[in-house]
Amino acid sequence: MFHKTLIGVATALSLSVAPIAAKATELFVYHSWSAESEVAALNVLIDALAKKGITWSEIAIPHESESNVGLINLVTGGNPPDVFIESNPGFYRDLKQMGLAQPVTELFNSEHITENLPPAVVQSITVDGDIMKIPTAIHIDGMIYYNKAVAAAAGVDPTSWTSLDDMWADEKKVEDAGYTFMAMGGNTFQAGYLFHALVAAMAGPDIYYRLYGPEPDPTVFDEPALRDVIDMHRRITSQADDGWVNRSWADTTNTVITGKALMHLHGDWMKGQWRAAGATAGNEFGCINIPGTKALSVTVDAFGLLGGVDEETKQAEFEFAKIVTDPQIAADFAAKKGSTPVRSDAPSGAMDICNTVVLDGLRDIGGVQNPFNITDGDWHMSIWNVLFEFQSDPNMTDDDVIAGLKDEYDAIFG
Amino acid sequence: MTDILPLSPNQKAFKEYPKKPAKIKGSSIAILIFLTMCALFIAVPLYVMIVTSIKHMDQIRLGEIFSLPTQVTFEPWWKAWNEVCSGVQCEGVKVGFFNSLAILFPSLILSIGLSMVTGYALALWNVKWAGTFLFILFTAAFVPFQIIMIPLIILSGIIKVYGTIWGVAIVHAVLAMPLLTLIFRNYYKDIPNEIMSAALMDSGSFWRIFFEIVLPMSGNILIVVLILQITSIWNDFIIGLYFGGIGTKPMTVILANSVITSRGEISYNVDMAAALLTAIPPLVIYFVLGKFFVQGITAGAIKG
Numbered sequence: 001m002f003h004k005t006l007i008g009v010a011t012a013l014s015l016s017v018a019p020i021a022a023k024a025t026e027l028f029v030y031h032s033w034s035a036e037s038e039v040a041a042l043n044v045l046i047d048a049l050a051k052k053g054i055t056w057s058e059i060a061i062p063h064e065s066e067s068n069v070g071l072i073n074l075v076t077g078g079n080p081p082d083v084f085i086e087s088n089p090g091f092y093r094d095l096k097q098m099g100l101a102q103p104v105t106e107l108f109n110s111e112h113i114t115e116n117l118p119p120a121v122v123q124s125i126t127v128d129g130d131i132m133k134i135p136t137a138i139h140i141d142g143m144i145y146y147n148k149a150v151a152a153a154a155g156v157d158p159t160s161w162t163s164l165d166d167m168w169a170d171e172k173k174v175e176d177a178g179y180t181f182m183a184m185g186g187n188t189f190q191a192g193y194l195f196h197a198l199v200a201a202m203a204g205p206d207i208y209y210r211l212y213g214p215e216p217d218p219t220v221f222d223e224p225a226l227r228d229v230i231d232m233h234r235r236i237t238s239q240a241d242d243g244w245v246n247r248s249w250a251d252t253t254n255t256v257i258t259g260k261a262l263m264h265l266h267g268d269w270m271k272g273q274w275r276a277a278g279a280t281a282g283n284e285f286g287c288i289n290i291p292g293t294k295a296l297s298v299t300v301d302a303f304g305l306l307g308g309v310d311e312e313t314k315q316a317e318f319e320f321a322k323i324v325t326d327p328q329i330a331a332d333f334a335a336k337k338g339s340t341p342v343r344s345d346a347p348s349g350a351m352d353i354c355n356t357v358v359l360d361g362l363r364d365i366g367g368v369q370n371p372f373n374i375t376d377g378d379w380h381m382s383i384w385n386v387l388f389e390f391q392s393d394p395n396m397t398d399d400d401v402i403a404g405l406k407d408e409y410d411a412i413f414g
Numbered sequence: 415m416t417d418i419l420p421l422s423p424n425q426k427a428f429k430e431y432p433k434k435p436a437k438i439k440g441s442s443i444a445i446l447i448f449l450t451m452c453a454l455f456i457a458v459p460l461y462v463m464i465v466t467s468i469k470h471m472d473q474i475r476l477g478e479i480f481s482l483p484t485q486v487t488f489e490p491w492w493k494a495w496n497e498v499c500s501g502v503q504c505e506g507v508k509v510g511f512f513n514s515l516a517i518l519f520p521s522l523i524l525s526i527g528l529s530m531v532t533g534y535a536l537a538l539w540n541v542k543w544a545g546t547f548l549f550i551l552f553t554a555a556f557v558p559f560q561i562i563m564i565p566l567i568i569l570s571g572i573i574k575v576y577g578t579i580w581g582v583a584i585v586h587a588v589l590a591m592p593l594l595t596l597i598f599r600n601y602y603k604d605i606p607n608e609i610m611s612a613a614l615m616d617s618g619s620f621w622r623i624f625f626e627i628v629l630p631m632s633g634n635i636l637i638v639v640l641i642l643q644i645t646s647i648w649n650d651f652i653i654g655l656y657f658g659g660i661g662t663k664p665m666t667v668i669l670a671n672s673v674i675t676s677r678g679e680i681s682y683n684v685d686m687a688a689a690l691l692t693a694i695p696p697l698v699i700y701f702v703l704g705k706f707f708v709q710g711i712t713a714g715a716i717k718g
Contacts, residue, residue, distance in 0.1 A: 028660075034499045034671040035678020042502050059660055060501025060671050073656050076564060078571040139677070189676075243477060250680045254475040272679035277475065 027316055029058040030071055030081035031303075037272050041137075041337035048323045054316050075100070082306050082317055087124075087373055092132040092304060102307035102314070103130040104321050113325045116345045118359075120367030124300040133302035134321045136330075137339035140358055141297040141370055142197020145270045145287045146263035147256050150179050154262065163292035164202070164232065180261035184240040185252035191391045192384030193267060194236065198229045200368045201293035208295065212371040216379060218409055221402050230390070230398045236265065237391040256285075265290065267299070271338040271354060281352035289361050296358075298367035300342070382408035467491065467686035474682050490683035494691055498684060500663065500671035507688050510668030514648060514695075517582050517664055521647045524587035525594060526639055532591070533598025534628055538610055539620065548599070555592035563656065570657060577659030585653050590646070594639055601635045602628065638710035641703055645696045665692045 027049070033042060046056045059081065061070035071084055071091070080100065086092075095101040108114045108131050114122060117135065125133035146158050154177035156170040174181045200208045203225040210217040211226070220226060241255075253273045255261045264270060274285050281287060289296060303324065305317040323329055327343045334341040335350035340358040348356070361367075371380045386404040390396045462479050467490055469483040496506040503509065536544050566585055567576060575581035605628070613623045654664035663671075669692045673685045700707075 031501065033675075033678070034501055035675045035680075036499065038675075038678050039499045039502050039504060046502060056502070057660060058501050060503075061655060061667075070655065073564075073567055076571075077567045077576040079577050079659075248680070251477060254477060258475050258477075267677065269677035272677070276679040276681070277471070 025053050025312070025316060026055045026057055027083050027313075027320060028081045029056055029303075030074060030084035031058065031060055032070075032085060034060055035272070037275070037337050041333045041339075044329060044332045044336055045320075045323060048326075048329055049320065052319050052323070054319060080306050082309060082313055083303050083320055084306070085301065086304050087133070087300070087302055087370075088377075089127040089132075089373060092127045095304070095307070100306055100308050101132065102305035102309075102317065103132055104134065104305065104318070105131040107318055107321060108325075111322060111325075113322075113343075116327070116343050117325075118342075118344055118362045118367070120296075120298045120362055120369065121300050121342050124298065124369050124373050125302055133300075133304055134324045135300045135302045135342040136324055137301040137334060137337055138342055138358060138362075139299040139301070139339055140268045140289070140361070140367075141193050141299055142201060142265060142290055143268045143270075143287055143354075143357075144263050144265050144290065145253070145256065145268070145274065145285055145354075147259055147261070148284060148286050150174075150256075150259055150262045151286070153177055154179055156262070158263065158286065158288050161288070161291040164290070167291050168235075174262050179259075180239065180241055180255065181263075182236060182239040183252045183255045183261035183264040184237060184244045185247040185249050185266075186240070186244045186388075186391065187246060187248065188381075188384040188388040190249050190252070190266065191233075191237070191388035192380075194265065195229070195233055195383065195387045196371055197265070197267075197290065197297050198232055198236075199226070200295040200297040201290040202229050202232060204294040205366070205368050208297075208368045209374075211383075212368075212375045212380070214374055214376070216375065216409060216413065218406070218413075221406055221409075227398050227402070230401050233387065233390065238394075268340075268354065268358065269338065275338055281354045287354040287357055289357060289365070293361070293365060296361050296365060296367040297370060298362070299370040300373070301339070376412065378412050379408070382412065463686045463690060466682055467690060469683055471681060471683060487683075490681070490687040491691070493681075493684050494672075494688035498668075498672035498688055500668040507665055507668050507672065507691055510663060510665030510692075511695075513658075513662055513668075514654075514664040514666075516579055517586075517654065517658070517662070518644065518647050520579060520583035521586040522640070522643055524583050525590040525643055525647075526636070528587055529591050529594030529639075530598050530632070531624065532595045533600075534602050534624055535620075536595070537599045537602035538605065538623075538628070548596075551592045551595055555596070559589060559652065563652075567656065576657065577662070579658070579662050581657045581659070582653055582662070582664075585657050586647055586650070589653070590643060594643070597635065597639060598632075601632070605631065634706075634710035636710075637703060637706040641699060641707045644699050648696050 031042070033039065049056055059070075059074070071081070071086060074080055075098075092101055105114075114131065117125075118138070121135050121138065122131070125131050125135050127133075144158060151158060154170075154174040156173055158167070161167045161170075171181045196208070196212060199211060203223070207220055207223055207225055210220040210223075241261075244252075249264075249266050249270070250273050253264050253266070253270045256264045257274060257277050257279065268287070271281065271287075274281070279285055303320075305321065309317070324333070325343065327341075327346045330341040330343045331346040331348075331350045333339075334346070334355065340355045341351070344359065344363070351359075371383075383405065386401060386408060389404070390401050465481075465483055466474060466479065468486050468488060470485055470487055473481070473484055494506060495508050497504055498506050500509070535541055536548060541547070566588070570576040570581045570585065575584060609627065610623070613627055618627070648664075649666065650664065651666040651670065655667050655670075658664065658667065669688050672688055
């Protein structure tokens with residue numbers, strides 16, 4: 001991994017170069033958020049910090065890659081941020097080796113935070129037994145958001161579906177009414193997210209973790225359930241209309257918003273697009289989990305804290321952690337961002353029906369971690385590539401996909 | 415004297431020969447088609463950008479990217495300039511515009527000044543190991559930036575310029591030095607020896623000859639290098655991103671922050687307006703100085 005190669009250099013440098021240290025009551029924050037909803041959510045934290053006398057100085061660097069080069073460069077350049085958005089557990093292991101990690105296990109236990117987080121969130125923020133991350137938001141990687149007007153016009157009710165078979169039973173009805181049944185986009189991100197959401201939903205946690213665990217189990221390729229998932233991936237992606245090629249998830253959701261398609265199966269950040277179009281959950285659009293799902297794949301956005309800092313900065317960092325996980329602030333943050341609060345005991349006043357679906361699902365069904373949090377980055381990207389190739393080539397069979405995954409596995413772990 | 419008789423209406427001044435039908439060569443047609451395709455390659459995306467930037471999102475959501483706006487709005491342009499966010503700072507790309515200007519001038523002065531003097535020394539003075547130095551410079555021109563990025567970050571951290579405008583300027587100067595030094599050196603090596611000899615006989619020192627003789631002769635090549643450098647520094651993303659500090663991010667980084675999002679909502683009209691605003695300064699430079707650019711290159715080529 002790229003940043004692993006830098007550890008030696010970064011360690012030496014972080015010790016030899018004096019950091020451009022933030023003032024005691026100023027937190028230097030690194031993040032990658034600039035969208036309107038994201039900024040509104042961050043402002044909830046900034047306002048709460050200001051009331052505690054802590055100011056926010058930041059550096060925002062966009063990135064969409066597995067390796068968070070911007071953050072690594074800040075550490076390497078001797079200017080590490082006090083607080084940073086990063087989910088990859090490998091990064092925290094590297095920080096620990098450099099003496100720059102800051103666990104919050106004790107703080108979370110003494111403040112009764114841990115006991116009020118859903119188990120999937122606790123799992124996601126724990127690295128090698130220590131809680132290393134401050135969770136800010138829950139997103140579900142595979143939900144169905146549908147256009148209520150289209151559903152009414154086609155005479156279908158997605159909330160009545162209890163299995164994927166139920167869902168497909170309504171396909172013809174929707175198509176006969178003149179609508180696309182499922183909206184479809186086309187890039188590796190969407191193909192990969194659809195696949196891991198289906199693995200969690202259809203094959204369940206055991207097969208999911210055997211495929212996406214830190215050390216994948218090659219016997220998983222022989223599981224019939226994995227083939228069922230591949231078949232379902234094909235069936236869903238076959239819904240693609242003429243414009244699917246290179247269509248982003250946002251544009252795909254737009255086809256549902258504008259009433260061309262009934263629904264979109266993707267991450268629940270689709271809500272941001274709906275809200276930007278002036279629509280609200282329960283009125284213009286509805287949302288359900290994948291019908292009959294066995295597990296929800298959960299993305300937990302989280303901040304990390306820098307260790308090895310002076311006592312005052314450390315206290316400011318801890319105050320930040322307490323603010324982020326305060327039930328009311330967590331609810332306000334989620335309402336602005338369009339996510340679900342990380343606290344199970346967050347007040348429900350600001351929640352919409354989609355938040356309720358998510359929290360009920362996490363309580364009743366349970367979740368698995370997003371692959372970004374647990375598996376090898378090269379392996380994860382390889383799965384994306386194989387599945388996108390499968391989506392793009394109608395002649396590829398299940399066997400081809402399994403063979404492709406095996407080849408990638410051998411190349412990375414063999 | 416002989417009188418010139420006027421022509422009668424039936425007479426013609428010149429004898430007419432039958433016109434040959436104009437032939438268009440196959441190769442000309444191929445070139446025309448190729449050039450048209452090249453033009454469309456740039457023009458079509460530019461058209462989409464411009465029309466998208468003046469559409470309402472309601473129309474954009476329909477996905478018809480080539481359609482003309484049903485209702486023209488300039489709000490996205492205003493929003494892009496004044497309101498888009500880079501992190502929690504929501505003051506538009508104008509913040510980046512002024513940062514880019516602040517980065518541009520020291521970067522230009524450092525990179526051009528350093529390369530000009532080095533090129534002058536290598537071309538007109540007996541510098542020990544000049545050949546070896548030139549070879550190393552030439553080799554360095556082919557080293558990708560990504561390979562030396564981390565060492566440069568460490569070095570800039572050690573000399574305490576990491577995260578400052580001067581840090582960005584120094585990195586620009588270092589990275590531009592191989593190419594610019596070669597350009598200046600090749601330009602100056604054609605200055606006649608007689609001029610240098612005369613200058614030396616007049617007790618000209620290194621700096622005096624540079625400022626009083628060489629610099630005034632450098633107009634053409636300076637224009638070329640200025641355009642190259644302004645475009646390269648203004649369009650740079652990676653150096654500004656990794657070497658700029660808090661509040662010193664160039665326009666390209668502010669643009670990327672406002673446009674790139676993996677899971678946030680997307681406003682294509684504002685994104686397109688912000689991208690066009692960022693692209694305008696280099697375009698203006700080309701339109702204003704383009705003629706001089708061609709002259710400069712031609713002058714250099716003839717001299718060479």
